Amino acid sequence: MALRDGVGQGVGSGSKQSLANYLTDDKLGLIVFDLIFAGIDTSYTTFLWLLLFLSSDLMVQKKLRNEISDKIGDRLPTLDDRHRCHYVMAFISETLRFRNVVPVAVPHNAIVDSKIGDYKIPKNMSVCVYQGFIMRNDSNKYWTNPNDFKPERFLDSDNHYMRPTSRSQPAFIPFGIGRRVCIGEKLAIADLFLVLTRFLQSTQNYDIVLDSHQGLDADPNNTDSISPINH
Ligand code: HEM
Incomplete structure (x- = not known):
């Protein structure tokens, strides 16, 4: 199989298309993987x-x-509901900040000799961003009491969700930073929102509480690991 490369030419526009030979079956398989x-x-x-x-x-x-x-009721949640459910969005952002599941992201190779502060980074050196630390850095520069779990930090004085951007909150980087930032960011947030709201709707007659004896510690502050499940 080979794909048509429609970049700049309009997919399906006919003879001007060229074959994207680099998109082989093997590569497509790896991309899906x-x-x-x-x-x-x-x-x-x-x-x-x-x-x-x-x-x-x-x-x-x-x-x-x-x-x-209040905002959704019993109907199925939609992606538009993210603009109405300010506290839910703040709760998701705070969870991504407080317990980042990829705290050292993915290693990248420096492509040129460079310098960060006083440190020399030679070309080809492997570099990781310790984003888990940046998101809980207690120097007070970006976060107030970063070791408290507080969804309200993402709400304004009208309790409206303040979506963290690289300008408004440069230390919020749960999906990495730069050119290789996670390509699934939007999908992940949409997914977390829909699953969480639907889950809470369908359990509305219960309080969800955990006991601490099934490999899960009911107090999230008792662990600093990547996953809440103690292996
Ligand atoms: C809560 C969910 C997720 C978190 C916290 C997360 C976080 C990350 C982080 C930190 C990176 C490394 C970025 C860097 O190197 O600077 C990454 C890369 C990546 N993520 Fe995600 N991710 C999530 C969900 C997803 C989803 C749903 C998909 C796909 C459907 C996805 C696909 C990828 C891919 C393909 C890369 C590699 C990108 C590259 O190297 O160019 N991620 N993710």
């Missing part, structure tokens, strides 16, 4: 953290449930 490999475990583990945070603080759980019941 990459998406599945990089997307499933990260989203799944983040969802486990969401569950642990909402079950460890019933006030947080109540706020989430009230907002969902």
Whole structure:
């Protein structure tokens, strides 16, 4: 199989198309593998953290449930509901910040000799961004009390969600930074929102609480690991 390269020519526009010979079956297979490999475990583990945070603080759980019941009710949630559910979005952002599931991201090779502060980074050196640390750095430069789990830090004075951008909050980098930033960011957030809201709707008659004897510690502050499940 070979794909047509429609860049700049309009896919389906006929004779001007060239064959994208680099998109071989093998490469396409690897790309699909990459998406599945990089997307499933990260989203799944983040969802486990969401569950642990909402079950460890019933006030947080109540706020989430009230907002969902107010703004969505019993119908299926849609992506547009993200603009109405400010606390849910703040809760997801705070979870991504507080317990990042890829704290040292992915190693990259320096392509030229460079310098960071006083450190020389020679070409070809492997470099990781310790984003888990940056998102909980307590120098007070970017975060106030970064070791507290506080969804409200992403809400303004009208309790509206302030989507963190590289300008408004440069230290919020759960999906990495730069050219190789996670390509699944939007999908991951959409997914977390839909699954979380639907889950809370379908359990509205219950309080979700955990006991600490099934490999899960009910207090998220008792672990600093990547996953809430103690292996
Ligand atoms: C909560 C969920 C997720 C988190 C926290 C996350 C985080 C990350 C991080 C930190 C990186 C490394 C960025 C860098 O090197 O600077 C990355 C890369 C990547 N992610 Fe995600 N990710 C998530 C979900 C997804 C999903 C759903 C997909 C795909 C459907 C995906 C696909 C990828 C791919 C393909 C890369 C490699 C990009 C590259 O090297 O060019 N991720 N992700």
